Amino acid sequence: MPAPSDPVDTVLELENFLPYQLNVCSSRVSEALSRIYGERYQIGVPEWRVLVTLGQFETMTAKAIGLHSHMHKTKVSRAVAMLERRKLIGRRANRADMREAFLSLTPAGREIYNDLAPSALEFARQLLDTIAPDDRAMFCRVMSKLNERADQIARNIAKEIGEDRAEDRINPVAKERFRG
Amino acid sequence: MPAPSDPVDTVLELENFLPYQLNVCSSRVSEALSRIYGERYQIGVPEWRVLVTLGQFETMTAKAIGLHSHMHKTKVSRAVAMLERRKLIGRRANRADMREAFLSLTPAGREIYNDLAPSALEFARQLLDTIAPDDRAMFCRVMSKLNERADQIARNIAKEIGEDRAEDRINPVAKERFRG
DNA sequence: TGACGATGGTTGCTAAAGAAACTAGTTTTC
DNA sequence: GAAAACTAGTTTCTTTAGCAACCATCGTCA
Structure with missing residues (x-):
């Protein structure tokens, strides 16, 4: 475990x-x-x-x-x-x-x-x-890496499903949701 | 700098x-x-x-x-x-x-x-x-500390201004805003 | 020059989030 | 044992966020 x-x-x-x-x-x-x-x-x-x-x-x-x-x-x-x-x-x-x-x-x-x-x-x-200064610096570095990685993954998925590139979106989300 | x-x-x-x-x-x-x-x-x-x-x-x-x-x-x-x-x-x-x-x-x-x-x-x-495993663990530890610390600070401020304790709030925010 | 596409910024519309009020059920207290 | 206080969950109302459509201006290219 x-x-x-x-x-x-x-x-x-x-x-x-x-x-x-x-x-x-x-x-x-x-x-x-x-x-x-x-x-x-x-x-x-x-x-x-x-x-x-x-x-x-x-x-x-x-x-x-x-x-x-x-x-x-x-x-x-x-x-x-x-x-x-x-x-x-x-x-x-x-x-x-x-x-x-x-x-x-x-x-x-x-x-x-x-x-x-x-x-x-x-x-x-x-x-x-x-928080120790070393840890602070490390924390920031990890955050930057996560940002990078997240964007990378998002781009990959977008490419996979061939999405339209809306240029002025900050937080693009799924367009249609199930409205039970 | x-x-x-x-x-x-x-x-x-x-x-x-x-x-x-x-x-x-x-x-x-x-x-x-x-x-x-x-x-x-x-x-x-x-x-x-x-x-x-x-x-x-x-x-x-x-x-x-x-x-x-x-x-x-x-x-x-x-x-x-x-x-x-x-x-x-x-x-x-x-x-x-x-x-x-x-x-x-x-x-x-x-x-x-x-x-x-x-x-x-x-x-x-x-x-x-x-991200190296050690860094992952460190990152999590820092996040927990930040959570703790943030709550602590929020509580202190709440105490200072003597706020009412709304029990079922998850993200309490300022109640009144300026509506120019 | 003048149509056409791109760009900065605003507005209108719809969806999501939270506060407060409410319903229904439970526990406490006298 | 009944009124008061409390709790789980829903609904209503208001605010906020974001997309899309829009307006005005700018750059481009014929």
């Missing part, structure tokens, strides 16, 4: 099944994190990501934000719209290409970012402070 | 921020996985979890399934309802407690499970086959 923490088993046990473990871990962590900014600033994950991305890069188009923060363009669009309504970010037209616009934090937005970023870093510090 | 894979930074960079990395990794992995069963059986993650849990434990109540698979009771309820409509699981009343019912796979459900479980294990094998 495999050890309970052995990630490769011969019988399918949910609690030792990597995709499940990852999902649970991810949602527990982001749940904890969202308690820090959710209550305080009344924003959700997408808005948080937009704020942080703009805080990091000063000025960006919605497209670039989506690419960098791994979000679907509609998610970005809506998050941007709400942050704009709240006057936390502003937009400046790109005279060279009127389709897109340059987004950046307003002073009010920068203020929130300046408070929000340290709390987030502090949160990450607390999360990781019981 | 910190190395790009250093999980502890002094500036907030999304791509090196653990909760973000976890979220991306988790969704890419489950996206890839869902391609295996989604297309083939027309089910989603909740249904998959119910099937797998019942495959593992033979008979269970909805409550127990939710506990074991970390799902909100409404999610379980709906997944069960759809699997029942498709005659993949059946229910037997518990004469000793008529509130709950014992759920288990029908032969048809077991058949699907018998095909589905090996593919899932094979998927996990492919995911992990480039």
Whole structure:
């Protein structure tokens, strides 16, 4: 019988099944994190990501934000719209290409970012402070490998069934579901 | 300047921020996985979890399934309802407690499970086959620690702001959002 | 130049997820 | 032994996510 923490088993046990473990871990962590900014600033994950991305890069188009923060363009669009309504970010037209616009934090937005970023870093510090630095680095490396591998496998399957390549999908899912 | 894979930074960079990395990794992995069963059986993650849990434990109540698979009771309820409509699981009343019912796979459900479980294990094998066994074990240990730590932090925050303890929440979120 | 395809971004529609309210049954308490 | 408190599970309602269709603009190629 495999050890309970052995990630490769011969019988399918949910609690030792990597995709499940990852999902649970991810949602527990982001749940904890969202308690820090959710209550305080009344924003959700997408808005948080937009704020942080703009805080990091000063000025960006919605497209670039989506690419960098791994979000679907509609998610970005809506998050941007709400942050704009709240006057936390502003937009400046790109005279060279009127389709897109340059987004950046307003002073009010920068203020929130300046408070929000340290709390987030502090949160990450607390999360990781019981984990040895070597293990942290290793953990990141494994995550990257998993990402790579997952994409590889997904591509293979897509090729097998000859799927149409929808270009602007972030989380492509099966299109039709059984609707009993 | 910190190395790009250093999980502890002094500036907030999304791509090196653990909760973000976890979220991306988790969704890419489950996206890839869902391609295996989604297309083939027309089910989603909740249904998959119910099937797998019942495959593992033979008979269970909805409550127990939710506990074991970390799902909100409404999610379980709906997944069960759809699997029942498709005659993949059946229910037997518990004469000793008529509130709950014992759920288990029908032969048809077991058949699907018998095909589905090996593919899932094979998927996990492919995911992990480039990762050294020691690293796999380490990865799992770190995930458990992160889970623990995340809950701890969340509890602390909840205590600080003196939150009401909603007992049947799996992913509690901020209650009120700004609706610009 | 001007049609045609591609691209950035928004909107409309549908599906999924969770909170809260509810139903039905069980346990506790006085 | 009945009212109150509690529990398993379902339903309703609201929010959120994503796909598809769309609009406006841009690049290309005849």
